[in-house]
Amino acid sequence: MMSLILLLTQQMCVYLVIVYLVSKTPFFKVLTEASPRLPHKVVIYIVFSGFGIMATYFGEQINDAIANTRVMGAIMGGLLGGPVTGFLVGLTAGIHRYSFGGFTDLACAISTTMEGLSAGLIAYYFRSIGLNALRFKPLFVFWFTVFMEMMQMAIILLVARPFDQALDLVLQIAPSMLIVNSIGTALFMSMVRDQKAMYDKLSSSFTNQAMRIAERCVGVLAKGFDEKSSAKVAQIIIEETKVGAVAITDRKKLLAFIGIGDDHHIPGRPISSQLTIDCMKYNRVMFADGVDFPYSCSLSWNCRLGSCLVIPLTSDSEVIGTIKLYEARNKMFLNINRTLGEGIAKLLSNQILYGQLEEKQHLLTQSELKLLQAQVNPHFLFNALNTIAIITRRDPENARKLLLQLSKYLRINLKRTTGLVSLCDELDHIDSYLNVEKARFSDRLEINFDIPNELHLVKLPAFTLQPIIENAVKHGISQMMGPGTVTVTGAQHDDVLELCVEDNAGLFQHKPQSEGLGLNLVDKRLKNQYGPEYGLEIECEPDVSTKVHIRLPMTVPEMA
Structure with missing residues (x-):
């Protein structure tokens, strides 16, 4: 056995x-x-x-x-x-x-x-x-x-x-x-x-390391791909990976360099490394391990760096820069650092792309808001001036007051900030507009406000309420033969501010994607800024009433 x-x-x-x-x-x-x-x-x-x-x-x-x-x-x-x-x-x-x-x-x-x-x-x-x-x-x-x-x-x-x-x-x-x-x-x-x-x-x-880098880099490059943000990212990467040095470039110059050799790798200098040039030209990872593929610094003959990994940073498949990881001559470049470096490049590329998209979205929103600010209805201006001209003959003092209200409305409309304003400021802007409209409609227009005083300090995006009231007057009350009423109410439900603009015309007709420039922009801005659960909701009972409900989070300024 x-x-x-x-x-x-x-x-x-x-x-x-x-x-x-x-x-x-x-x-x-x-x-x-x-x-x-x-x-x-x-x-x-x-x-x-x-x-x-x-x-x-x-x-x-x-x-x-x-x-x-x-x-x-x-x-x-x-x-x-x-x-x-x-x-x-x-x-x-x-x-x-x-x-x-x-x-x-x-x-x-x-x-x-x-x-x-x-x-x-x-x-x-x-x-x-x-x-x-x-x-x-x-x-x-x-x-x-x-x-x-x-x-x-x-x-x-x-x-x-x-x-x-x-x-x-x-x-x-x-x-x-x-x-x-x-x-x-x-x-x-x-x-x-x-x-x-x-x-x-x-x-x-590897996963924990990548997650730590991702967590620490969130939002840094979203603010812009420049020397300041790149320096922050390079510092985070070198702290987490423990490599010899980290560099970040755009297509023309070095944006950041931290680690061994920072005495001669100066941010702002034009790119001189052939590895970096080839990496961007061919959109592929370049690796010089110092053994099979020799590496030599293009700036100093006695540079202590002995190996280099260059990974392209891309946005929409276009190379916009590189991230480079270095090791000293007396230290081997670990494969895990190579794999991690490629993962970091993808992470940073996504953050840069997100930042660019966010910037474009911000510019688009700003442009739309400027368009909304400039959207002074020619008929409103024409009717307002005609009304003032008529009143001037019989009541010059009232005409002077209306001119001041019209001037105030136009001044606020053109100079108003694009950020957050208090509900009180928004109501003041609306008051200037309504004083002119009341003079034109005489006894046919009645405006009722039922908003508790404690809500007047709540912050909301500029031009949230005013375009909706203007829409109610222009497309509702002005089309009626009899008297019209616009009622504006406000209430707080938990952490949500709910405003409602109601007219008694009931003439709103739902047309997908074309509810009016003002309504569309207000709804879009609120959803973009606060999330899909906020924005506008419209309900209409034909020839009876139209209600526009506005939902946004309670934002109250901190007391000094």
């Missing part, structure tokens, strides 16, 4: 040496996947079917049978690949064993197939109940292999004939195969587990 144990141990050691060597290659990572995909399962099938076939070739002939380590391949294939993969691995290795003949050929083919399928079913069960990590535990694999080997011996006794010869064979090989195969499979899984733990640790470290 000892000689058989030694022979099987030698065979097992050969496999483990092969596994150890393969574990040092990226290929081995496929075996550590917790939930392998189809391409990974194909690789697992090929690898462990190969192990099963090799085990049969190198097995020891005993009484017209073969003592071997084939079970290792079948069980590992099932545990790592799942039921289908395990079944196919066991079937392939079993058919190969069957082709060798002998009185145990059928029994061995059946048992090997059953071992692969059983291991796969166990793996599937562990995944389904949330105990996926258990299949990577060497102690579990050891006892599971013991059980599978006992099942194989039972199948040999049930299937192989003559029974006496089968019993004699089991008594000879069972102890050796139980011990060696169980230990070998457990050691095999131990290697897989250790590599998996290493990959998980590196992945976790």
